Amino acid sequence: MTREKIRTSDAPQPAGNYSQGIRLGNLVWTAGFGPQDPVTGAIASSVADQTRQVLRNVAATLAAADLTLDDVVKTTVHLADLADFAEFNEAYGEFFGDPKPARTTVGSVLAGIKVEIDVVAGRV
Numbered sequence: 001m002t003r004e005k006i007r008t009s010d011a012p013q014p015a016g017n018y019s020q021g022i023r024l025g026n027l028v029w030t031a032g033f034g035p036q037d038p039v040t041g042a043i044a045s046s047v048a049d050q051t052r053q054v055l056r057n058v059a060a061t062l063a064a065a066d067l068t069l070d071d072v073v074k075t076t077v078h079l080a081d082l083a084d085f086a087e088f089n090e091a092y093g094e095f096f097g098d099p100k101p102a103r104t105t106v107g108s109v110l111a112g113i114k115v116e117i118d119v120v121a122g123r124v
Contacts, residue, residue, distance in 0.1 A: 001025045010060035012036045021061045027122035028065045032078065033057040034113045043113060047084040050115045051091040058119055059095075071121040072101040078116040082107040088115060 006021030006028060014020060014031065021030045035043050035050035038057065044050050059069050079088055085105065093100075101119070109116050 006061055006065045008060050008064035010038055011057040012038050021065060023065055026124060027120060028062065028067055030058055030061050030119050032116045032118040034116050047087045047114045048091040050113065051088050054115050054117045055095045058117060062121055067121045067123065069095055070097060071123055072119045073122065074120040075101050075103045076118050077103060077105040078109040079105060079107055080109040080114045084114060
């Protein structure tokens with residue numbers, strides 16, 4: 001199997017030496033996306049709005065790989081403050097149907113943002 005780089009202008013561009021996503025066979029792994037609007041660079045203030053933008057960024061990258069959020073099997077979420085979990089969880093739930101992906105949520109994130117999410121997605 002060959003690794004394929006996934007790239008789209010509809011999600012924030014990498015700020016370092018990494019890819020927005022990588023496909024290997026039927027699976028795609030995304031980078032951890034923050035809440036930056038890919039056009040303006042703006043970052044919303046609330047955890048809920050940041051979560052929504054992060055998931056739009058993830059969805060755009062998956063679309064470049066002909067996948068959708070319905071194909072996500074695993075997410076890893078980083079919250080700057082775990083006290084924001086309820087607000088994050090409500091916004092997150094707007095994006096995923098059943099069965100919901102498996103998820104890990106931890107309390108650590110880069111300075112200046114409240115939410116970062118990466119996913120694994122694929123189809124058989």
